[in-house]
Every structure is written in C-alpha cells, then in structure tokens.
C-alpha cells in the first residue's frame with residue numbers, strides 16, 4: 426500500500442512502494458494499447474499542472490493521465506499567472522487548495538520546491554522535476570521500460586552517461602534502480618560528475634567502455650546548458666567525441682541491450698542519430714511508459730487520499 430500523500434522523490438520510497446507503482450503502471454500501459462482508458466477512476470477529482478520550467482513530455486503526460494482517468498485538468502501558465510506579480514509558491518498553492526483541487530503536478534528550478542509546497546497544501550503534490558534534486562516519475566518510467574523489456578530489474582546493469590552533476594533523472598534512477606537490485610554505473614567528464622556520487626550507490630566508471638561493458642541498458646543524458654555557468658567542457662563537438670555514445674561503444678553492451686534517453690535529445694551530442702532511431706532504442710516506448718506511470722501514480726495517490734484524508 427502506497428503510504429504517502431505526495432510523490433516527491435524515490436529516495437523516500439521503499440522497494441515495495443516502487444514495485445507497487447510499477448505493477449499499477451504496467452496495467453495502465455496495457456490499457457493504453459486498448460480503446461478504453463478507464464475514464465472513471467478519477468471522476469470528480471481535479472489535477473493542476475504548475476510548471477515553472479519548460480516541459481513537453483512530463484507536463485503533457487500528467488495532463489493526459491488526468492484526462493484519461495476522468496479527472497478535471499487545468500494547466501497554470503506560470504508566465505501569465507500572478508507569480509509574475511510576486512506571489513509566493515506557498516500562496517499560489519494555498520489559492521489552488523481553496524479551489525478544492527486534489528493534485529498539483531509541479532516542476533520548479535529550485536531543489537526542494539515540491540516538498541515546501543507539499544508541506545503547505547492539502548492537495549497531493551507530484552514532483553515533475555525540482556532543480557538538480559529528483560525527477561521521480563522519469564525514473565519510474567525508465568524502470569517500467571526496462572522491466573517490460575527484461576521482465577525484471579534485479580540483476581540488470583544500467584549505464585548512465587552524460588551530465589550527471591545537473592541531472593535529477595540520474596539521481597532518481599540511482600535511488601530507484603538500486604532499491605530494486607540493479608547495478609548502476611555512471612560516466613561523465615570530471616566537471617559534470619558529483620564528487621559524492623558513489624555515496625548514492627552508483628559505481629563511477631573510468632571510461633565509457635567500462636560503464637557500458639555488459640550493460641543491459643545504456644542511458645544518455647542531455648547536457649543541461651541552462652544549469653551551467655559555462656566552461657565545463659570545451660565544445661559540444663568534443664563532448665560528443667569523448668563522452669557521447671555511438672554504435673562502436675554499444676558493442677561492449679549485452680547483445681539485447683537497450684538505449685534509453687529521458688528527452689529532449691540533443692541529436693548527435695549524447696547519442697548518435699543511428700542509436701536514437703535504431704532497433705535497440707526504447708526512447709519512444711519511454712514516452713508511453715511515462716503516461717502509464719503518471720496514470721498509476723495519480724490512481725495510487727487518489728486511493729491514499731480516499732482512505733486517509
């Protein structure tokens with residue numbers, strides 16, 4: 426039984442809770458193949474998306490997840506809201522609470538913003554990415570994609586290459602995959618690698634080949650130019666040459682290894698176009714699994730609210 430009012434990060438979730446979400450998401454993923462998408466589960470509930478940072482996949486799939494399950498769904502355009510007049514995050518959240526909403530999916534550039542909001546509103550808060558902290562639904566959709574491909578998470582080797590330092594996706598994946606028994610290897614230029622990464626449970630590779638050797642899943646991460654002050658690597662061309670993943674490097678991975686990327690992809694930088702569009706790419710399936718995961722999380726939080734609030 427999922428025992429949280431909010432979904433703020435995978436560091437706070439047990440292995441059992443993560444498995445419960447993945448089991449529910451697996452059923453939602455099957456539903457998405459059919460014609461009827463269970464439109465009654467969230468009837469009468471209201472979801473608000475409140476994104477202070479840009480998004481295509483996360484915001485749209487939260488909105489569609491709510492709609493497919495029968496909820497009312499409202500998007501707040503932060504640029505056109507009273508945030509621009511100086512309204513605080515807590516006051517914005519309380520204003521939404523007073524409109525009797527049930528869920529707020531939030532993305533914010535400040536690590537900890539979803540937690541601050543959750544502590545101050547009655548609605549359930551779903552973290553759609555907070556600064557360099559966590560992006561729990563992204564890691565859950567990555568795990569769902571892997572579990573559907575390999576039938577398990579335990580014992581898999583997953584290599585994550587790219588901008589680990591600024592990546593909330595890497596952190597949530599390390600927390601989630603480790604809890605379910607996978608081995609996570611990371612590789613990045615020293616300037617894009619957090620000093621304490623091994624304390625989170627990841628293994629730090631000294632080369633791309635070592636990270637990818639025997640891997641079941643190889644994940645490229647986007648270079649997050651918006652979170653960098655500059656000078657962390659010489660140029661995108663050199664980054665691609667020395668730190669990107671290409672077809673030759675994938676020969677070190679297992680034969681049936683899959684390519685993952687959270688998107689948006691910088692084509693030809695972190696992964697070659699041939700890998701992005703190739704047979705082993707799961708990037709499109711990740712998007713559909715993202716919708717299934719967000720449907721599952723909304724369902725489980727609605728059940729928690731029904732029993733506890």
Ligand code: CP
Pocket residue numbers: 479480481482483484554563687688689
């Ligand atoms: N993966 C991800 O968070 O994508 P968006 O920024 O498009 O939501």
